[in-house]
Ligand SMILES: NC(=O)C1=CN([C@@H]2O[C@H](COP(=O)(O)OP(=O)(O)OC[C@H]3O[C@@H](n4cnc5c(N)ncnc54)[C@H](OP(=O)(O)O)[C@@H]3O)[C@@H](O)[C@H]2O)C=CC1
């Protein structure tokens with residue numbers, strides 16, 4: 001009996017291994033790599049820049065305030081491991097205008113070569129009850145936290161695809177995994193990053209580009225100190241069987257409306273996750289097939 005159970009588990013794990021679209025890139029070699037960090041002049045972004053610099057990377061820091069940028073540059077340069085390393089600073093608001101951001105990336109690539117890794121860390125938060133938050137905060141947070149990550153990513157992606165290499169990091173938040181009181185404006189902008197990251201990963205995986213989405217907890221940074229000053233019906237609705245499975249599978253930390261709903265999620269989770277892995281595997285293979293087909297039709301076009 002025990003043997004049978006063990007055999008079943010082994011077979012199950014093997015099956016999962018075979019169908020699951022594993023994401024397992026080799027770690028990026030940081031020595032000599034060009035790493036762009038938005039929001040690199042403070043907090044988490046600055047720490048990421050220091051870590052990369054310590055491992056031999058060339059850094060471009062992107063943020064608005066030029067003084068903070070220069071301060072951060074000085075601090076990062078203390079950690080150099082060779083005399084060729086460079087920290088470049090470029091001042092821009094990543095949330096305003098795509099053209100500006102594209103220019104900044106161009107400048108950075110001209111000086112330090114193609115971007116190997118982009119870390120989208122520029123972001124900010126406000127908290128408060130939904131009805132107390134100024135309505136323009138919803139626009140501002142979406143602009144900074146979401147569009148401020150779309151623009152730089154869009155500006156680096158073409159070159160990364162051409163080079164068949166690259167890494168893009170999105171800095172979401174634990175508040176991008178679950179909705180919390182007071183974070184209606186912030187959480188939604190961080191949840192948005194997850195959708196972006198998942199969709200983009202599916203697209204660029206065949207090009208050897210890998211996406212990471214980070215979900216940091218509360219972290220003691222200048223931004224967090226600012227934030228502390230401001231602190232003080234059916235939830236799930238879906239259409240169709242796919243929608244039903246998806247909302248059950250991704251229920252995560254979302255609230256339940258009835259005991260039956262909760263029980264149903266608990267009971268079906270494993271099954272739906274298994275089905276999801278098959279879906280992901282099949283999406284990946286469709287993408288791979290289309291990519292090959294497209295490459296073939298392009299060569300036919302050229303020879304015709
Ligand atoms: N600290 C925390 O508890 C947590 C933070 N996070 C996330 O991590 C990221 C970094 O947070 P943290 O280190 O606390 O933040 P900080 O406020 O300490 O740093 C924010 C950085 O982003 C830059 N920045 C802000 N707005 C823009 C803009 N519009 N254009 C360009 N640069 C901008 C700032 O420079 P400047 O103002 O000069 O432009 C600064 O370099 C954020 O996305 C945040 O949401 C996630 C989870 C927890």
Ligand SMILES: CCCCCCCCCCCCCCCC(=O)[C@@H](N)CO
Pocket residue numbers: 124125172173174175180216217218219223224227
């Ligand atoms: C298995 C179930 C586990 C449940 C664990 C629940 C833990 C909730 C922690 C929420 C922390 C939110 C941090 C937001 C940080 C942030 O982004 C702001 N500081 C912005 O600056």
